[in-house]
Amino acid sequence: MKRYKQFAPVLISEFEVSDWIHPLHNHNHYELIYIRSGKGNHIINSNSIKYNDGYVFLLGPEDEHYFEIETITHFVYLKFTDLYIHQEEGMLNAGLRHLEYLIKSRETHLSGFVFNDSDRVTISRIFDVIISMKKEVLRNEDLIWMQVLTLAHILQRNMPEIRSNEHRTKDMQAVFCYIHKNIYYPEKLKAQVMAEHFKFTKDYIGQYFKKNTGMTIRDYVSVYRVNLIRQRLDSGKFRLKQIASEFGLTDESHVSKLLKQNRDKFSGF
Known part of the structure; x- marks a missing residue:
């Protein structure tokens, strides 16, 4: 099993591919994966989840996964470590509680988040903001964190038991x-x-x-x-x-x- 290691607190990447080149793997970090466009299957812990435009996946460090791409897929990745989550003065923040709840919930890793039209637009714009800061991640760490907490609120209200x-x-x-x-x-x-x-x-x-x-x-x-x-x-x-x-x-x-x-x-x- 290949394990990818990240040492920076937070990283942002954006790419478009027709073939997935990474083997089954896990990480030492967390990943928020946004499907801007495309179609296929995301294999998480041996479970196959179909994805389409606008899907979001949240993975924890021990989750094993890879993608089976059916049509060219535009990915946006936001990757962050425990160090980034457990920032000083932030632990009691309600947004972080939403994020921690999402990360630790078993069902979060067995399905993709599907949103109504309004939330889809909001999610897309939040990722636009995140992408705009990828060239200066260190300078924008606090601003990126605000986007992460906003996403956590939106994802939390789209959990299965809420709907x-x-x-x-x-x-x-x-x-x-x-x-x-x-x-x-x-x-x-x-x-x-x-x-x-x-x-x-x-x-x-x-x-x-x-x-x-x-x-x-x-x-x-x-x-x-x-x-x-x-x-x-x-x-x-x-x-x-x-x-x-x-x-x-x-x-x-x-x-x-x-x-x-x-x-x-x-x-x-």
């Missing part, structure tokens, strides 16, 4: 999305609150989740939260007190206790 109608409220993907989106609010992740949101009974939602995932809601929430906390600690920019406040935890000792409890739990999650 779904009532008969899809029991969709397992919607349950994942609810957890990822509300990981900062422990009260919203209580079984009773989740059951009411999804129109389940308290007992049934637990059984439903475990049947589909092999783990309890409590374990999934715990491990997911700890993974996010570890990312913050690894960045070296955030104190335990800040992290405790962001995740609605009691204090620094609560954070330390969670890390200790989950040190070896569900490795490879």
Whole structure:
């Protein structure tokens, strides 16, 4: 498996090709890929997703992918690292929470974002702005970051569970999305609150989740939260007190206790 490594915090590229030359690969960075024009298939983690004009894909570091191009495709790439995401003073920004939620949501990597006419126009113009800054990326890093956060807001409101109608409220993907989106609010992740949101009974939602995932809601929430906390600690920019406040935890000792409890739990999650 080829792994592409990026050392710059953010890079922008734009190109048009009729044949994809890269092998199946993953990265050490994140990628926002905009299909300005073209048609084909995007193979992500062995899943084939058809793409057309205006599609957007968001990939995390461990996602394996390549393209099968049917008609000449115009790609715009925005590639950024953890260092770029975890900028000082930015962690509590709501836009970054949208971005983190999107990156960590499983279904984000199994489909392309499809937009209504209004959002398609907005997305196109945002990428026009991004492209205009590609020759002076270092000088424009803050401005590019603003575009990333704006995109995160638009992508978030186009997630499947946001667009779904009532008969899809029991969709397992919607349950994942609810957890990822509300990981900062422990009260919203209580079984009773989740059951009411999804129109389940308290007992049934637990059984439903475990049947589909092999783990309890409590374990999934715990491990997911700890993974996010570890990312913050690894960045070296955030104190335990800040992290405790962001995740609605009691204090620094609560954070330390969670890390200790989950040190070896569900490795490879």
